[in-house]
Amino acid sequence: MDLALLRTFVTVHRAGSFTRAAALLGLSQPAVTSQIRTLERQLGRPLFLRQARGVTPTTIGDELAHKAAPHLDALVEIAETGLDDESSLRTLHLAGPPEFTAERALPALTELTGEDGQGFALRASFGNAEETLEGLAAGHHDLAISTARPRGALLTATPLCDEVHVLVASPRRAEQIGSGLLRRKGAHALEDVPVVEVHESLPFVSRYWASVFDSRPAAPGTVIVPDLRAVLACAAAGAGLAVLPTYLCAEALERGDVVALHHPAVPPLRTYFLVVRTGTLAMPHVARAHDWLLRAAEDWG
Numbered sequence: 001m002d003l004a005l006l007r008t009f010v011t012v013h014r015a016g017s018f019t020r021a022a023a024l025l026g027l028s029q030p031a032v033t034s035q036i037r038t039l040e041r042q043l044g045r046p047l048f049l050r051q052a053r054g055v056t057p058t059t060i061g062d063e064l065a066h067k068a069a070p071h072l073d074a075l076v077e078i079a080e081t082g083l084d085d086e087s088s089l090r091t092l093h094l095a096g097p098p099e100f101t102a103e104r105a106l107p108a109l110t111e112l113t114g115e116d117g118q119g120f121a122l123r124a125s126f127g128n129a130e131e132t133l134e135g136l137a138a139g140h141h142d143l144a145i146s147t148a149r150p151r152g153a154l155l156t157a158t159p160l161c162d163e164v165h166v167l168v169a170s171p172r173r174a175e176q177i178g179s180g181l182l183r184r185k186g187a188h189a190l191e192d193v194p195v196v197e198v199h200e201s202l203p204f205v206s207r208y209w210a211s212v213f214d215s216r217p218a219a220p221g222t223v224i225v226p227d228l229r230a231v232l233a234c235a236a237a238g239a240g241l242a243v244l245p246t247y248l249c250a251e252a253l254e255r256g257d258v259v260a261l262h263h264p265a266v267p268p269l270r271t272y273f274l275v276v277r278t279g280t281l282a283m284p285h286v287a288r289a290h291d292w293l294l295r296a297a298e299d300w301g
Contacts, residue, residue: 013065014137017054070279090285091121096145098126099228108296120285144275157273161297163245165268168258170238187213194222194240204243211268
């Protein structure tokens with residue numbers, strides 16, 4: 001069986017679309033379609049069901065992917081690391097959300113870099129959950145940190161840790177709002193307070209409002225900046241209220257740069273997952289980084 005056909009097949013299976021697979025492979029969509037049809041003729045069975053949006057693998061397609069993908073990944077690993085230089089470090093490609101990856105994962109993993117015989121070189125990239133998981137499935141990353149649990153069997157997810165969200169504002173803003181008013185009126189006391197967020201859809205504030213107040217935020221975003229660390233800085237400067245993970249704002253709370261506006265009995269949580277392509281934990285550097293992060297997360301609570 002032609003390895004090029006298998007590579008195209010696995011890419012389509014992971015991407016869920018001929019169009020996305022073509023972009024990842026640097027091929028035209030007709031070329032990808034032709035290769036899949038050739039493979040289906042060789043096997044005598046359909047591998048995908050064409051749908052309005054993308055494709056869905058058949059049972060045979062899933063079985064072939066589960067058998068072939070780990071071996072193709074291993075061949076890519078051999079091609080990338082080479083066979084001649086035993087002293088060269090393997091490279092771990094990590095992807096995840098910028099704030100958590102920078103503040104938590106990278107400081108932990110840097111302890112594993114170096115030339116100790118078991119270390120590895122480290123390359124990191126940032127992105128949202130969708131981008132990160134697509135890149136992992138396509139083979140651009142070895143290990144991903146995601147707030148979404150992937151579907152399907154080609155990606156394997158392990159819960160890493162939970163983060164607690166807290167509603168914060170600068171001391172001046174908090175004084176303007178008044179803790180007593182917030183206790184009496186709940187979300188209604190915050191209707192006119194500006195919001196600092198990472199996106200126009202207000203993902204953190206909306207999740208907090210739904211979980212704690214059983215409502216939607218009324219105020220639109222006043223400052224939108226795609227990094228939670230910048231959100232914290234703007235909230236501390238008085239731009240408005242923000243919902244942040246406690247690991248990111250704990251020191252600012254301790255210094256008094258921001259204050260917690262609300263203390264719900266059950267604060268909102270978000271779970272992070274460590275995600276790999278199924279079968280790649282057989283690679284020592286991926287397995288070591290995976291286990292190291294799981295152990296490090298025990299101290300992040």
